[in-house]
Amino acid sequence: MAGSVTEVSAAQTKKAAAALLKHAQSKSEGEPKKRNLLGDDDEQEGAKEGVYLILTTKKFLADRVVMKPKRITIPHPLYSADTTSVCLLTKDPQRLYKNALLGDEAASKDQIARIIGVSKLKTKFKTFEAKRQLRDEYDLFVADERIVTALPAILGKTFIGHKKLPVPISVLGAGAKGSIARTNKANKGKKPEVSAEDAVAAEQAGVSSRRVAAEIERTLNSATVVLSPGVCTSVKIGYTTFSPEQIAANVTAVMGALAGGEKPVVKGGLKGVRSVYIKTADSVSLPIYLADELHDADDVKAEGEEVVKKAKGKDGKAIKKGKTEEAEAKAEPKAKAEKPKAEPKAKASPKKAAKAAETAPEASPEAAPETKPKAAPKAKTAPKAAAKAAPKKAAPKAKAAPKRKRE
Structure with missing residues (x-):
């Protein structure tokens, strides 16, 4: 079977999407919708329900858990720039980024609803109730890519369980990353070569409101996926208010990013995909792609070939x-x-x-x-x-x- 992404049939995707949307509409009209405790606030009113793409693979997607959402640009976005409230999480000091990104002349002042520093996030939003209120107050969370890996431990399960982990963005200009990196490296010694005031001034000069505005715009037009050491993952690709053609176009874009290109996320490209389904939170999974072979030719031993066992040392680990x-x-x-x-x-x-x-x-x-x-x-x-x-x-x-x- 060839490894091109075009093997995921667009006709089959549209057919499955039409059936799924019809099922969701009939279910909402037939019986009152129950409140989903794990769903988003915009899905509680019953006007729309999330549609997810379920991808299963033959091999693990990642060797370890990476709590860093990956952006996938889709033709029909999940968020609207006019109605989506965005919260930005930054490094300290918090005032530096507020002055640079929320000033009168800043290009990102209309896109960001609030900016919170790491220190304030640890102190003011320490309790579970405070974190839950912060999670429900904003539709989308973005964070400086330099601190995004430390945020899951600070935000906790209330963000992780609802899949509202901050999306990493770059807040620095193209030429400022190298100079700030050299400044931070110089300050790691016993005798800092650069004073704290100069380091803050360099950081403030490097923050680009235009860059942040472009990054937020890209995030609004993207779907996100978190990779983990397993053979199954889910990606939100739309709502039940979308048309079958819009869902099919988003499926094609997501599959092209995960299983296509020169460096696909799935090992082996489409050859490494086992099955693809679409579903809502409380519906059955409708298949749109199933692999003909569950194993590759390299994974299956030839007839009569001996299986070589891995030698182990005294510590129980495999020896090369x-x-x-x-x-x-x-x-x-x-x-x-x-x-x-x-x-x-x-x-x-x-x-x-x-x-x-x-x-x-x-x-x-x-x-x-x-x-x-x-x-x-x-x-x-x-x-x-x-x-x-x-x-x-x-x-x-x-x-x-x-x-x-x-x-």
């Missing part, structure tokens, strides 16, 4: 191929050296038994009782050759030792 060959090469001479060592031990045992038998008569009367029990097992375990080599006088003398002690 080069190291296993070295270990096998070292193990062979050791095994050969251990075999001849066992033979001389068997030959040396009769000589030791004979020496022990010769030295037994010379033992003192006091040591005789102690040597008697030790000599008996040696005579039993020694081979026949050792019994013949032992002198006959040793037996009566060994018996005479206890008689002398009694006298």
Whole structure:
């Protein structure tokens, strides 16, 4: 099966979208809609309901959890620039960004409803109730890309569960990133080369309101996806108020970003996709693409081919191929050296038994009782050759030792 994205049939997508929208409309008219505790506030009124694309893959999408939403530009946006309230989360100091982005001459003053610094976010919105109120107050959250990885631990499950993690944007101009990075690197030493005032001035000069306005505009026209170490993910692609053609166009755009291009997010491109569905929050999943083969040709062993098990070390971790060959090469001479060592031990045992038998008569009367029990097992375990080599006088003398002690 070829790996082009055009294999996701547009006709099948439109057919599934039409059926899904018809089902959602009939359900909303037939029975009163229940409040969805996990849904967005704009979906509670019953006017619209979110439509999601469910993607399953043959291999993991990521090796670790990346709490950094990825933007995918779609032709029919989910947000309206006129009605969407945007909250921007920035570094400290908060006043610096307010002056630069909310001033009278700032290009982004009409797009941003509020700016919150990290320190204020930690102190003022520390409780669960405060975080919940902040989450419900704004439709979209964006954050400086330099702090976005630290925000999930601060915002907590109330943002993560409702899929309202801040989308990363760049607040600095094109030429300011390099100079600010050099300034921060210089300040990491014991004796800062740049003063705090100069660093703040450089940061304020580097903040670009035009860049922020363009980044927010792009975010409003995009769908977001969070990758995790699994074989399934979901992307919000529209609402039930969209037409089947609009949903199909958004599906094509999302699939092109995830499974198309030179560097697709899905390993192997469309060959690595197992299935694609569309659904609402409380409907069944309608398939729009199913893979013919569940496994690639490289993953299936040929008939008669042996399965090589991964060698493990003492710590239980897998050893690399080069190291296993070295270990096998070292193990062979050791095994050969251990075999001849066992033979001389068997030959040396009769000589030791004979020496022990010769030295037994010379033992003192006091040591005789102690040597008697030790000599008996040696005579039993020694081979026949050792019994013949032992002198006959040793037996009566060994018996005479206890008689002398009694006298």
